[in-house]
Amino acid sequence: MFDSEQRYQFEDFVTDTRLAKADEDLFRLLKRAVAQHGYDRLSLWVIDDPDLPQRVHGRGVLHNFPEDLRVYYKENNCDAYDPVMQALKMQTGSLDWEAHEKRSNYQPAQTRLYNVARDGGLHNGVSTPVWGRNGLLASLGLASAEQGDATRANLDLIGALTAQFYLSYKRLNAQTPSPRAKTTGITPKEAEILSWVAAGKTDAEIAVILNISRNTVDTHMRHIFARLDAHSRVTAVVRAIADGLICP
Missing domain, CATH: 3.30.450.80 (Transcription factor LuxR-like, autoinducer-binding domain)
Known part of the structure; x- marks a missing residue:
């Protein structure tokens, strides 16, 4: 990416x-x-x-x-x-x-x-x-x-x-603390998936790499978006890097 x-x-x-x-x-x-x-x-x-x-x-x-x-x-x-x-x-x-x-x-x-x-x-x-x-x-x-x-x-x-x-x-x-400050981070599996996203891999490619279904990847991505208050893959990656949750 x-x-x-x-x-x-x-x-x-x-x-x-x-x-x-x-x-x-x-x-x-x-x-x-x-x-x-x-x-x-x-x-x-x-x-x-x-x-x-x-x-x-x-x-x-x-x-x-x-x-x-x-x-x-x-x-x-x-x-x-x-x-x-x-x-x-x-x-x-x-x-x-x-x-x-x-x-x-x-x-x-x-x-x-x-x-x-x-x-x-x-x-x-x-x-x-x-x-x-x-x-x-x-x-x-x-x-x-x-x-x-x-x-x-x-x-x-x-x-x-x-x-x-x-x-x-x-x-x-910011006039008030951001709600994202309350996040507890992401799970190790979510961090692994998001690291592959940062590397430019699609959900289908990640599914093959990790030997899981594409639906499972999609479920993890929805959880990642919710945890990081992100609306897109790019925002999720940036926030994870900024918080030290993944390394680019």
Whole structure:
């Protein structure tokens, strides 16, 4: 799942973000991590996270997107029709802005929004959702100031970086202790299965490796999601690594 050839290793990103003492330090680490994929524009949007105070809710809580684009977005109430955000609410993985535009029938206001974004220097955009038990908590938008094939996106790794970044952001800003702090961890069998997930194996492949049925793997994965309060495989892996439950 994780590209071992990246100069800034994911394991180091986990360690560094866990040690970060301020939002600015955390954001700097994320910029370093995603720069290796060709992204140099970042924006965190906290949508609806009950663990975080209202003062940190909203678009661009941490960002380096162009200010004129942020003004356009607010003045034109773009959150009501932003096609990427609408689509993001329907899926668990990262969403490529340009690919979504090509396969969708945008309304004029939606096309205008993304033309403004491109004219403002946002290209090759990707947004990654952060899900919780109560729905969509936040999203992280990434883009490149360069046109063309400037990015080298590994969307699984982008998802993992986003999950770890947001966990650390919540650690610094949560108004109440996270319910996940009460977790008792995972069983040895669950840790074994999740380690194979981190290695990029599918449920079917894990079933063959461990000589168990695919239904048994699925049952273990559902227990893992519940124990770690995770909505996806990537989030489960990231949280298990961060808590020292598995080693990548």
